[in-house]
Amino acid sequence: MTDETTTKTTEAPKPAPEAKPADASKKMTWKGDGESIDYTAYAELLPVRDKDNAFIGNMFMFSQVADMDDTSDRPVTFCWNGGPGGASYMVNIGGMGARRVPDDGEKHINGVGKLEDNPYTLLRASDLVFIDAFGTGYSRVDPSYDGKKVWGVDGDGDAFVRGIIAWLRKHNRFNSPLYLYGESYGTMRNAVVYRMLGEHGVGVRGVIEQSTILDYAPTLSGNDAYYLGMTPVYAATAAYFGKAGEGYTEHQWFDKAFEFVDNTLSQAITMGDRLPQERMKAVANEMSELIGLPAEFIMAKGLRIELDTFRKNLLKDEGKTLGRYDMRFTTYAYQDVQGDNEFYAGEDPSYDGINSAYLDGYMHMLHDEIGFEGFENYEPLSLKVNMDWNWNHQAPGTMGSPQTPDVAFDIATALRRNPTSRILFFGGIHDAATPYWNVRHDMGKLFLPAELKDRIEYHVHSNGHMAYADLKALQAMSPELMAFYDKRHTPVE
Incomplete structure (x- = not known):
């Protein structure tokens, strides 16, 4: 005759809820x-x-x-x-x-x-x-x-x-x-x-x-609608910092970039590398005027400017970086040793500020x-x-x-x-x-x-x-x- 032992596993008891404070x-x-x-x-x-x-x-x-x-x-x-x-x-x-x-x-x-x-x-x-x-x-x-x-x-x-x-x-x-x-x-x-x-x-x-x-x-990597949506925001921010839009209000410059996205960039960006080089150059020049970054830099990115790229580069000469929730907020740029993309994306002076x-x-x-x-x-x-x-x-x-x-x-x-x-x-x-x-x-x-x-x-x-x-x-x-x-x-x- 053989003795059999059955081992039962039991879940650990769940903690009791905190006492509910009085209303x-x-x-x-x-x-x-x-x-x-x-x-x-x-x-x-x-x-x-x-x-x-x-x-x-x-x-x-x-x-x-x-x-x-x-x-x-x-x-x-x-x-x-x-x-x-x-x-x-x-x-x-x-x-x-x-x-x-x-x-x-x-x-x-x-x-x-x-x-x-x-x-x-x-x-x-x-x-x-x-x-x-x-x-x-x-x-x-x-x-x-x-x-x-x-x-x-x-x-x-x-x-x-x-x-x-x-x-x-x-x-x-x-x-x-x-x-x-x-x-x-x-x-x-x-x-x-x-x-x-x-x-x-x-x-x-x-x-x-x-x-x-x-x-x-548009939050997915490489989505065209992401780059299109960001461009008017970049333009308004460039105007705010005096990097573009001289003689225009920020709202006027935003509207101008909005129209550029609808009528020009949306067609160009969806063509990718099928866009003729001369056409890409013309679009990059117009985009450069709007967002305050060099046309050559924009062309090298295929007209696709990531948010963190813009945040790091618009005020790079001043040693500053921009906010995400509100791009008018700034803080001091991080050193390269702190250049981890995930870390940087989560840093936001417009959140820290309030x-x-x-x-x-x-x-x-x-x-x-x-x-x-x-x-x-x-x-x-x-x-x-x-x-x-x-x-x-x-x-x-x-x-x-x-x-x-x-x-x-x-x-x-x-x-x-x-x-x-x-x-x-x-x-x-x-x-x-x-x-x-x-x-x-x-x-x-x-x-x-x-x-x-x-x-x-x-x-x-x-x-x-x-x-x-x-x-x-x-x-x-x-x-x-x-x-x-x-x-x-x-x-x-």
Whole structure:
């Protein structure tokens, strides 16, 4: 007789979730130019469950809600940043929330983030709800749930839809006009959430896309649309630094380069080495005049100027390099020993210049002004979420799930299903992260009927990626936003 021993393997117990901090709220008053708004600020962790009723975790939402008895015509706008992996503090404390950290132009903000009532806050037109994506900020995925299920284009969109519905239910606001405000990857999230909310029976009145990316194909190496989209940004930046465009404003020079891309560069660059040498020389000369780099240098690159190449070379003689989010920001060039491409691509003085002051101001507002305890750590940008992101996305009416998503189809499908809604695109002439030319190109490929195109508007300003970090842009955007919200009262013809 033989004894048999069966070895069983057991999984290590998952850690218990952190104790959930108590929600907090406080009555506050915003004061602007001769006007004031009494509002309540809420810092809340709302439980969110997936379609199978499994508990995903607690989603952090910071909201500013005007104190009104009748909210039937008071909009609610859900706001977020991008990444993916970014929390929502920047769009809040930077420019749309009731409190703001003032910028210092294209300079690093000196010292801690000082708060002031924001003269340009969107609170004047709408209640605001700023949501941190799961795994970012204070939004925690429960240890029993696989975070990778919500770290992807579709899982993230579904989680946000469920979070929005949870907030609407808790605050009894299903009958209020609903708007979405996204920046950067948040604009891609906007497109998906816009469509998904409709599929859940929740109507969206308006969508605001700031610093938009809809199609990720131009982020792939060697994609022609990448070089085309970057060229007007290079031109505006060259004009800003006095390297090109003498006698023109930066906007005029940007528009001139935009026209050059449409009418000249797009044909030349798609021909590759089939382009006759004399024609390449002529195009390179025109491009050199626009972007401030030598024609011979441009020809040697086959008319394809990478972002990091431009950042390193425009002010090379001054020993400086340029920003990515906002190319007007500069810092001191790295030595060759620090010339690793991946390292350099991640260095950005336009992010460094505002991030710590923004986060400092936001923590002060949450903890000291509102009285929210929070967790020990606030995750402003989670590289884990970013690295684990699932880019697969099957757009409506397409086959398969490519890893380079194009959500222009989502935004068009949502608009077709909800033709009384509106879309507003904000672009910046110094934004090298999400170039404005690509947005117009992506939307142009949809061939929407005139009736739907009339529901879309485009505005371009002086800013880089974070429009709220540019006071001139914020001032220009403010009346455009107010007018956009007022259009909900315009009858549909």
